[in-house]
Amino acid sequence: MFNLQSSFSPSWDQPEAIKQIVESFGKGENQVALLGATGTGKTFTMANVIQKLQKPTLILSHNKTLAAQLATEFKYFFPDNAVHYFVSYFDYYQPESYLPEKGTFIEKEATINEEIQMYRLATMASLLSREDVIVVASVSALYGLGSKEFFEKNSMTFTVGKEYNFDEMKSQLLQMQYKPVQGKIEKGMFDIQWDKVDIYSSTEQTVRRLFFNYNELEFIQKKNALTFENMGDVESITVRPATQYIQDTNDMDAIIHQIKKDMDQRVKHYEAKGELVEAQRIKKRVHYDMRMIQETGFVNGIENYSPYFEQRLDGGTPNTIFDYFPDDFLCLIDESHMTLPQFRGMPKADNSRKSTLIEHGFRLPSAIHHRPLANEEFTAILGWRWFTPETDHEDLKEHMKKNAKTLFVSATPAAYEMWLSKKVAQQVIRPTWLLDPITYIYPKWGSYKAVVDSIERLDPKDQKLLETPYDRDHVDRF
Numbered sequence: 001m002f003n004l005q006s007s008f009s010p011s012w013d014q015p016e017a018i019k020q021i022v023e024s025f026g027k028g029e030n031q032v033a034l035l036g037a038t039g040t041g042k043t044f045t046m047a048n049v050i051q052k053l054q055k056p057t058l059i060l061s062h063n064k065t066l067a068a069q070l071a072t073e074f075k076y077f078f079p080d081n082a083v084h085y086f087v088s089y090f091d092y093y094q095p096e097s098y099l100p101e102k103g104t105f106i107e108k109e110a111t112i113n114e115e116i117q118m119y120r121l122a123t124m125a126s127l128l129s130r131e132d133v134i135v136v137a138s139v140s141a142l143y144g145l146g147s148k149e150f151f152e153k154n155s156m157t158f159t160v161g162k163e164y165n166f167d168e169m170k171s172q173l174l175q176m177q178y179k180p181v182q183g184k185i186e187k188g189m190f191d192i193q194w195d196k197v198d199i200y201s202s203t204e205q206t207v208r209r210l211f212f213n214y215n216e217l218e219f220i221q222k223k224n225a226l227t228f229e230n231m232g233d234v235e236s237i238t239v240r241p242a243t244q245y246i247q248d249t250n251d252m253d254a255i256i257h258q259i260k261k262d263m264d265q266r267v268k269h270y271e272a273k274g275e276l277v278e279a280q281r282i283k284k285r286v287h288y289d290m291r292m293i294q295e296t297g298f299v300n301g302i303e304n305y306s307p308y309f310e311q312r313l314d315g316g317t318p319n320t321i322f323d324y325f326p327d328d329f330l331c332l333i334d335e336s337h338m339t340l341p342q343f344r345g346m347p348k349a350d351n352s353r354k355s356t357l358i359e360h361g362f363r364l365p366s367a368i369h370h371r372p373l374a375n376e377e378f379t380a381i382l383g384w385r386w387f388t389p390e391t392d393h394e395d396l397k398e399h400m401k402k403n404a405k406t407l408f409v410s411a412t413p414a415a416y417e418m419w420l421s422k423k424v425a426q427q428v429i430r431p432t433w434l435l436d437p438i439t440y441i442y443p444k445w446g447s448y449k450a451v452v453d454s455i456e457r458l459d460p461k462d463q464k465l466l467e468t469p470y471d472r473d474h475v476d477r478f
Contacts, residue, residue, distance in 0.1 A: 046409060061339060098357055141322070318370070
């Protein structure tokens, strides 16, 4: 259960806005807008709506900085609940691309922030294990993840008193992309030493130390990953995969066969057009990738082969963080007038870059299906619109959240959100009683003399305009 904790209560326009939003959702309306002036406490209103509805919540923001600010605020409001920060885990990211006009291929370069990667995995783990979850996400929410079912299937639960086979345990940890210790234990590693097993959690800064009596698990300790200080004993733990891109490799032979078949077809395509450089390029790239996948189950850029592992070669809807939420979750879109245009634009840019790579032999055509959600899919999943010819297929229907509720939050909601929303709640009066400053608009007389004169009259200490240099009859006053 969500437990909102705050030293103040809703006031002025906030109680009425909260009431209207909750009542609208209760009447079966799925989209509502909150038009709130700057400084009226829209975030606190959002927190109160979550408290009233008691549903797992996804908050979408248009940049990482604002998402971090929102996550911090919601952790303050809900200290006893799971509040997660879900954004791109790249500190630096240069996507793989090709510039035909210059003949320049740019390799993918990325610096992964392991802490943010941990936050993402913790988000997925929480959504699988509890209901009191708030996720603050950026446009990263549109991008593909491993399937919910396979992520859960490849988790391991250890319970005191049960027996475990060490060979099977090691094999499963490797399948989950954990690596044996090399020197000192680090995130995503494990260490098996006779009757003791250490596993560095992928979802928190802890090491789980398991003590065995032969094959029987006697007790489990949680240790601080930095100090190795004992944090207490537990009766059971669940170890989640070390990567969000874990793939089902049980049918590896069939997957490799299909990749090779598509590669051969692509080589013939280029040779028929006399494009021998492109033919050799794709053949060399795919041969290397296939060997790496067969030997290790992983390769840099494996996400480009995700359609084979997920059986999405027909261009089906990718798995995303939306799939980890229940059917009736709550979606809050902060600064919706900026967030929604960004969400519409990202898929188009990704498609353009991938198409160029495929055309010139750097990727197989299937790579186009590793993509973010298209806008038509995004809106259909949240139930904002009926199916269109582009989205009316069974695969998308499996991803739809028919009972999801969406709240658009903005000081200046766009016409699109207003059109979608049958109810628009308003917050205009600030709980702090602060008023907007008196503003004067100077007419444009062909020079900036009025502005210069005004600046010269600013008080050097208070930095405010004490008086206007022109007669007020010559300006428009708000």
